Amino acid sequence: MKVDKELSQNNREESMSVTAKSLVTGFAGGLIWSTLGLIMYFFSFSEVAPRSFVLRSWNTAEWTSGWLGNVLSIIIIGLLSLISAFIYYGLFRKVNTLWMGAAFGIVLWVIIFFVLQPVYPNVPDLVNLNSYTIVSTICLYILYGTFVGYSISYDYADTVKKDEQQKEN
Incomplete structure (x- = not known):
């Protein structure tokens, strides 16, 4: 039986490249996990909100503490997460384990809360944060790192795997 190459079911759609998928994953991860960080702030699981990092550190206008500031902060974090996803793609894309993503999240937490802390005047020093803020934000970053890294x-x-199967056929 001859296979008709003109049939649409036999034509394979061109999918996005792995790099493009990684960037989309990074953006989505930034949106999802910064939204969860905002929810954690509203329910007092954390002393710091996402807006404390991206907006309130440089702009103290009244609107930055309202809903517009929260939404804009989440979008900015989503865009900054593109950088994080690109770094993960460049360094660890071949490591197919959940643990690398979790470790990546912990490293990001250390960078944000310890190394870059002087850049964020609205965020208390690590020694001045209470224990539930430290634990909940570490868990949030682990979840973010696992989501982005493993994806x-x-x-x-x-x-x-698909490329190898195509070469065999």
Whole structure:
């Protein structure tokens, strides 16, 4: 039986590249986990809100503490998360394990809360944060790192597997 190459079911759609998928994953991860960070702030699981990092550190206008400031902060964090996803893609895309993503999240937390803390005057020093803020934000960053890291690694491994199968056929 001859296969008709003109049939639409036989034509494979061109999918996004792994790099593009990684950037989309990073943006989505930034949106999702910064929204969860805002929810944690509203329910007093954390002393710091996402707006404390991206808006309130440089702009003290009244609107930055309202809903517009929260939404804009979440979008900015989503955009900054593109950088994080690109770094993960460049360094760890071949490591297909949840633990690398969790470790990546912990490293990001250390960078944000310890190394870059002087850049954020509205965020208390690490020694002045209460224990539930420290624990909840570490958990949030671990979840973010796991989401972004494992998604990127899985997409990369899946793409490599599909490419190998195509070469065999």
